[in-house]
Amino acid sequence: MFRLREFRINTLPTGGKLLCTLFLVCMGIGYVFCQLNVFFSYNRADGRMGLSLQDIVITFHGQPDMLLIESKLKGTMRERLDDESDRNSLVNWAKRGARKEEFNKIKGIIIKNCLRCHTAGGKSAFAPFDKLSTIADTFTRINKGVPVSRLITLSHIHMISIGMIFALTGAIFLFTPINEKLKIALLISPFGSLMMDIFSWWLTKLVPIFAITVLVGGIFTVIAFLIQFVISMLTMWSREYRNTD
Numbered sequence: 537m538f539r540l541r542e543f544r545i546n547t548l549p550t551g552g553k554l555l556c557t558l559f560l561v562c563m564g565i566g567y568v569f570c571q572l573n574v575f576f577s578y579n580r581a582d583g584r585m586g587l588s589l590q591d592i593v594i595t596f597h598g599q600p601d602m603l604l605i606e607s608k609l610k611g612t613m614r615e616r617l618d619d620e621s622d623r624n625s626l627v628n629w630a631k632r633g634a635r636k637e638e639f640n641k642i643k644g645i646i647i648k649n650c651l652r653c654h655t656a657g658g659k660s661a662f663a664p665f666d667k668l669s670t671i672a673d674t675f676t677r678i679n680k681g682v683p684v685s686r687l688i689t690l691s692h693i694h695m696i697s698i699g700m701i702f703a704l705t706g707a708i709f710l711f712t713p714i715n716e717k718l719k720i721a722l723l724i725s726p727f728g729s730l731m732m733d734i735f736s737w738w739l740t741k742l743v744p745i746f747a748i749t750v751l752v753g754g755i756f757t758v759i760a761f762l763i764q765f766v767i768s769m770l771t772m773w774s775r776e777y778r779n780t781d
């Protein structure tokens with residue numbers, strides 16, 4: 537009788553092994569692109585190259601002592617505007633209260649450098665710059681970090697999609713011949729670190745110190761995925777397990 541408890545992935549037919557392998561490889565590559573995306577989106581939040589705790593704090597908690605426009609033009613939006621004096625014009629206009637009478641002085645800068653993304657259908661459609669009222673509203677806000685509405689979107693997308701990936705990679709890893717207790721720990725850890733990461737986004741929004749658990753959670757999810765990946769691949773393809781029934 538076939539017992540699922542005793543089934544191991546090294547006994548799969550070659551087609552089954554290829555299916556599992558290609559799935560793991562695609563998820564691995566997807567994961568690398570995910571991490572690159574995080575790096576390129578947020579590493580400049582504090583204006584310096586390289587992902588740091590400060591970047592995480594600015595992204596989620598914000599910079600309560602600074603206007604949003606100043607913080608962004610020093611950070612993630614820095615490269616969107618080459619000219620230092622244009623940058624100062626935008627910040628000074630905002631600091632003077634984003635007055636309608638002075639709008640003509642900075643209108644050209646926005647049309648030329650910002651509008652292609654900050655409009656309906658653009659990369660940052662959530663903050664459109666097509667109307668003076670919305671520009672003034674965005675520019676004069678304090679940087680309070682990622683808005684709750686965006687955090688809800690980010691959280692549900694990540695929790696569901698990465699949770700699904702871990703469920704599937706876990707379903708392959710479940711049938712590897714390693715010690716049962718270790719296996720259970722390694723099956724739980726990616727979900728644990730994913731939750732730690734995402735819950736810490738919310739906590740960092742309130743208290744900056746949780747940037748540390750955002751970073752630790754992020755690093756642990758990568759390590760947990762890597763361990764499952766390597767053990768599953770070795771089970772399927774290494775000589776040691778190849779001919780086992």
Ligand code: HEC
Nearest residue numbers: 604605608612613616617649650652653654659660663674
């Ligand atoms: C290539 C696309 C792109 C261009 C061009 C661009 N932005 Fe952005 N902007 C984004 C994205 C994506 C975000 C969301 C991520 C972030 O906050 O860094 C954003 C966010 C912002 C925010 C924060 C909005 C909020 O409500 O949180 C401000 C302020 C901003 N940009 C200002 C500017 C200004 C000023 C310019 C022109 C000098 C500009 N951006 C040009 C893509 C762009």
